[in-house]
Amino acid sequence: MTCPHCSHPLSFIAVDTVDGNTQTVDECLNCGGHFLPPYMANFLSVETAKNVDSVLPKSKTVPATRPVCPKCGQNMSSIKDDAVPETVTVFTCPNNHGDFFPKGQLLNFKKAQQAKIYYHKLWGIPLKSAFAVIIPLVIVFTAVATIPTIIKQLGTSQESRVKAGDILTAPLITPISSTQVLISFSTKNPARTQVRFTEGLDQTFVISQTPQTNHLLNVEGLQPGTLYKYVITLNINEKLTTTQEYTFATP
Incomplete structure (x- = not known):
C-alpha cells in the first residue's frame, strides 16, 4: 500500500x-x-503512540x-467531533478502512484523550458518551443466516445468548489507572444495558436506563494486576439479550 498523503510505499x-x-x-x-x-487508535497507550510517532521522516513537507x-x-x-480536539488532525476513510494520522498527530490524539479522561475524573464530571473520548467507528452489522441461541424464560420476557458481533461493537477497555477502567461500546439499535x-x-x-446506542461505564475500586470477566445484557424492546463473556486485566 502507499501513503494516503505522499503516495510513498508504506x-x-x-x-x-x-x-x-x-x-x-x-x-x-x-x-x-x-x-x-x-x-485501533483507541487501543494504544500514550507510550506506544510516542514510540510509533518517533519515526524521523525523510521529507518535512506536508x-x-x-x-x-x-x-x-x-x-x-478529517474527523470533527468531541473526541478529536481542533488542534489534532485525524483523517478517516468513508468506507471504514482505517484512520490516517499525519506525523505527530497520533501522539497528540492520545495525550488529548488521556487528558480529557483525567479531567472528567478529577472534577467528577460524567462523560456524555463514550464517543466524547474515543475515535468513532462506522458500525457495520452483517446479517447471518443462522444465529445459535439459548432461550430462557425470565417472567414475561426472554433472554437470548447470541454472537455479540451481531448486535454491538466489541467493548473498548480504556484504563484510567490500575484500579479504574472505562468500558464503552455501541449497539446497532437503541438499548437499555447493564454489565454483570x-x-x-x-x-x-x-x-443505560433509557434506550441509546452509545454506552459508557466507569468502573472504580478494582484490584491491580487482576483478571476480570463480564457479560453485557441488552434490553431491546423488552427482549433481553446477553452477550458472550468478555475479559480484561488491570495493570
Missing part, C-alpha cells in the same frame, strides 16, 4: 495494544504519517492535498 510495524494483543500499523518513512485499522485511502482510493475526511461481572468482582452495573 511499511508496517508491530505494536502492543492495551487489551494484550499485537497489531500492525502502516508507517510512512517519507512523511512520518501512520495508517491504522479503524478504531502535502496540501486531502489524503486518499490506500485500500479503496476514496478521499479521506462473572469473575473478579461480584457486582452488576446499570449503564
Whole structure:
C-alpha cells in the first residue's frame, strides 16, 4: 500500500495494544504519517503512540492535498467531533478502512484523550458518551443466516445468548489507572444495558436506563494486576439479550 498523503510505499510495524494483543500499523518513512485499522487508535497507550510517532521522516513537507485511502482510493475526511480536539488532525476513510494520522498527530490524539479522561475524573464530571473520548467507528452489522441461541424464560420476557458481533461493537477497555477502567461500546439499535461481572468482582452495573446506542461505564475500586470477566445484557424492546463473556486485566 502507499501513503494516503505522499503516495510513498508504506511499511508496517508491530505494536502492543492495551487489551494484550499485537497489531500492525502502516508507517510512512517519507512523511512520518501512520495508517491504522479503524478504531485501533483507541487501543494504544500514550507510550506506544510516542514510540510509533518517533519515526524521523525523510521529507518535512506536508502535502496540501486531502489524503486518499490506500485500500479503496476514496478521499479521506478529517474527523470533527468531541473526541478529536481542533488542534489534532485525524483523517478517516468513508468506507471504514482505517484512520490516517499525519506525523505527530497520533501522539497528540492520545495525550488529548488521556487528558480529557483525567479531567472528567478529577472534577467528577460524567462523560456524555463514550464517543466524547474515543475515535468513532462506522458500525457495520452483517446479517447471518443462522444465529445459535439459548432461550430462557425470565417472567414475561426472554433472554437470548447470541454472537455479540451481531448486535454491538466489541467493548473498548480504556484504563484510567490500575484500579479504574472505562468500558464503552455501541449497539446497532437503541438499548437499555447493564454489565454483570462473572469473575473478579461480584457486582452488576446499570449503564443505560433509557434506550441509546452509545454506552459508557466507569468502573472504580478494582484490584491491580487482576483478571476480570463480564457479560453485557441488552434490553431491546423488552427482549433481553446477553452477550458472550468478555475479559480484561488491570495493570
